[in-house]
Amino acid sequence: MRSYIQLELRSLLASRGVWVLLLATGPLVGFSLIQAISLYNEASRTALVTPQMAAGLNPFDGVIIPTYGSIYLTLTLLFPFVAIRTIAEDKQSGALRLLLQLPSQLTTLLPSKVAGVIFAWLLVELPGLVALLLWGYFGGHLYAPEILCLLLGQFLYGMIVMAICFVSAAATDTASTAALLALGCTLGSWVLDFAATGGTSWLTKLSGFSLTASLRPFEQGLLVWKVFAGVVLAALVLFALTLLWLHPGRSVLLKVCGSAAVLIACSALSLPLHRLERSIDLSEDQRNSFSPAVRAALQ
Amino acid sequence: MSKRYGDVRALEHVGFEIPPNSIAGVIGPNGAGKTTLLLGLAGLLPIDGGTIYWNDRTISGYSRSHTVFYVEDAIRPHALLSLASTLGFYGSVFQRTKAHCDDVIDRLRLRDFLRSRVCDLSKGTAKRFLIAIGVLSTQPVLMLDEPFDGLDLKQTLELAPMLRGISAEGRTLLVSIHQLRDAERVCDRFVLLDNGRIAGHGTLAELAAHAGRPQAERLEEIFLALT
Numbered sequence: 001m002r003s004y005i006q007l008e009l010r011s012l013l014a015s016r017g018v019w020v021l022l023l024a025t026g027p028l029v030g031f032s033l034i035q036a037i038s039l040y041n042e043a044s045r046t047a048l049v050t051p052q053m054a055a056g057l058n059p060f061d062g063v064i065i066p067t068y069g070s071i072y073l074t075l076t077l078l079f080p081f082v083a084i085r086t087i088a089e090d091k092q093s094g095a096l097r098l099l100l101q102l103p104s105q106l107t108t109l110l111p112s113k114v115a116g117v118i119f120a121w122l123l124v125e126l127p128g129l130v131a132l133l134l135w136g137y138f139g140g141h142l143y144a145p146e147i148l149c150l151l152l153g154q155f156l157y158g159m160i161v162m163a164i165c166f167v168s169a170a171a172t173d174t175a176s177t178a179a180l181l182a183l184g185c186t187l188g189s190w191v192l193d194f195a196a197t198g199g200t201s202w203l204t205k206l207s208g209f210s211l212t213a214s215l216r217p218f219e220q221g222l223l224v225w226k227v228f229a230g231v232v233l234a235a236l237v238l239f240a241l242t243l244l245w246l247h248p249g250r251s252v253l254l255k256v257c258g259s260a261a262v263l264i265a266c267s268a269l270s271l272p273l274h275r276l277e278r279s280i281d282l283s284e285d286q287r288n289s290f291s292p293a294v295r296a297a298l299q
Numbered sequence: 300m301s302k303r304y305g306d307v308r309a310l311e312h313v314g315f316e317i318p319p320n321s322i323a324g325v326i327g328p329n330g331a332g333k334t335t336l337l338l339g340l341a342g343l344l345p346i347d348g349g350t351i352y353w354n355d356r357t358i359s360g361y362s363r364s365h366t367v368f369y370v371e372d373a374i375r376p377h378a379l380l381s382l383a384s385t386l387g388f389y390g391s392v393f394q395r396t397k398a399h400c401d402d403v404i405d406r407l408r409l410r411d412f413l414r415s416r417v418c419d420l421s422k423g424t425a426k427r428f429l430i431a432i433g434v435l436s437t438q439p440v441l442m443l444d445e446p447f448d449g450l451d452l453k454q455t456l457e458l459a460p461m462l463r464g465i466s467a468e469g470r471t472l473l474v475s476i477h478q479l480r481d482a483e484r485v486c487d488r489f490v491l492l493d494n495g496r497i498a499g500h501g502t503l504a505e506l507a508a509h510a511g512r513p514q515a516e517r518l519e520e521i522f523l524a525l526t
C-alpha cells in the first residue's frame with residue numbers, strides 16, 4: 001500500500017495540473033479574503049451606529065464563509081481535472097493494465113488513488129488555512145468547532161466530487177469525455193442550486209439533492225447526521241461503481257448488472273438515513289437552535 | 300477462446316497448449332488477433348467464450364493476474380515519473396530484492412536512463428523499460444507483446460538469451476512477434492495465427508510436418524504454407 005501511495009503522490013506532484021490548481025486557488029482565496037474583510041468592515045461601521053445590527057454580524061458568516069466560497073469554486077471547477085487525471089492518465093498511458101495485474105489489484109489501487117486525491121484536496125485547502133491563520137493573527141475572531149464543521153463539509157464535498165470524477169474516468173475512454181461528464185454533474189448541480197433560488201417549488205425540491213445543498217448545513221455550523229451519512233454513502237457507492245467499471249476485463253453486461261446491484265443496495269441502505277433526525281449545532285451563537293428560554297418552555 | 304468486435308471476428312475457437320518453462324511465440328500478420336489473444340489470456344479484455352487452464356486447473360478472469368503478467372506494446376506507463384521511481388515501485392510490489400532490480404537494470408542497459416522520465420525515452424529504451432517491468436514480475440507466465448519491436452540488431456541479440464534465461468529460471472513465456480526471424484531466434488514453440496484462427500501450433504518440426512513440408516527449416520516457409 002505504501003508503494004502505491006508513493007507512486008500516486010509522485011505522479012500527482014509530477015503533473016502540472018496540481019500546481020496550476022494551487023496557483024489558481026492561492027490568489028483566488030487571497031482576493032476573496034480581502035473582499036470579505038472589506039465588506040465586513042463596512043457592515044461593522046453601520047453596526048456601530050445601530051447596535052441591533054451588530055447582533056446579526058459574525059465573522060464566520062461575514063469573512064470565513066465568503067473566503068471559503070472561492071475554495072468551493074476551485075473544488076467545483078478545477079479539482080475535477082486533477083481527480084480525473086489520476087485514473088484517465090493511467091488508462092491512456094497503459095499503466096492501468098499493468099497495475100491491474102499486480103498482486104493486490106483494485107483493493108489497493110483505488111484507496112491509493114483516493115489518498116493521492118485527498119493530498120490534492122489538502123493542497124486546495126492550504127490557501128484557506130493560510131487565510132484563517134492570517135485572520136486570526138490580525139486579531140480576527142475564530143471559533144474552532146464552526147471552522148472544523150466547515151472543513152468537514154469541504155472535505156465531504158471534495159470526496160463526492162472526487163468520487164464522481166473517478167466513476168466518470170472509469171466509465172469513459174478519454175480524459176476529455178470524463179471531464180465533460182464530471183463537470184456536467186458538478187456544474188449542473190451548481191446551476192441547479194442557483195436556478196432554484198426564487199424558482200418554482202419543484203425546482204427548489206430538486207435542488208435539495210444538489211452537491212451544493214449538501215455543503216450548506218456545514219457552512220451554517222450545523223452538523224446534520226443525515227446529510228453527513230448521505231454524502232458518505234453516496235461517495236462509497238460511487239467508489240464501488242468505480243471498482244466495477246475500472247477493470248477492462250469485465251464485460252459491459254457484467255458492469256451494468258453490477259451497477260444495478262450496487263444502486264439497489266444503496267437504496268436499501270439509504271432508507272434508514274431518513275430516520276436520522278439528529279444534528280449538532282456547532283455555531284458559536286447557537287443560531288440553528290432554539291434559544292434557552294424557548295427550549296426550557298418546550299421542555 | 301473466441302472474441303468478436305461487433306461484426307468483426309477477432310478470434311475464433313483459438314486453442315493451444317504451452318509446456319511449462321518454454322518460450323512460445325504467437326506469430327501472425329498485423330490484425331491476425333495476436334494482441335487480442337494476449338489481452339484475453341491476461342483477463343484484460345472480456346472474451347465471448349473459452350476457458351484458460353494452468354496446470355490443468357481453470358483460471359478465471361479475476362485470478363488470472365496471479366498466474367499471468369502481460370506487458371503491452373507501445374505503452375508509456377507512468378509517463379511523468381523517472382525510470383528509477385517506476386522500476387522501484389514494480390520491484391517493491393513484486394518484493395524483488397535491490398540486487399535483483401539492479402541486475403535487471405544492468406542486463407537491459409537501463410542504468411544511464413534511471414533519472415529520465417518515461418515520456419522522454421527513445422522507442423528502444425522504452426521497450427527495454429517495459430521488458431524490465433515484465434522481468435520484475437513474479438507470475439509464472441510472462442507475456443510480452445512485440446518485445447523486439449524498436450530494438451536494434453545488437454539489442455535483439457542480447458535480449459534473446461535473456462528471455463531464455465527467464466524461461467530457464469522456471470517461467471513460461473508467451474511472446475507475440477511479427478518478425479519471423481526474431482521468433483525463430485528465441486522461441487521453442489509457435490502458435491500461428493491467421494485472421495483470428497489457429498493455423499498451426501507446436502515446435503518448428505511439428506509445424507513443418509503439419510504443413511506437409513517435413514524438410515522445411517525456416518518458419519517463413521512453414522507459415523506461408525499454412526496460411
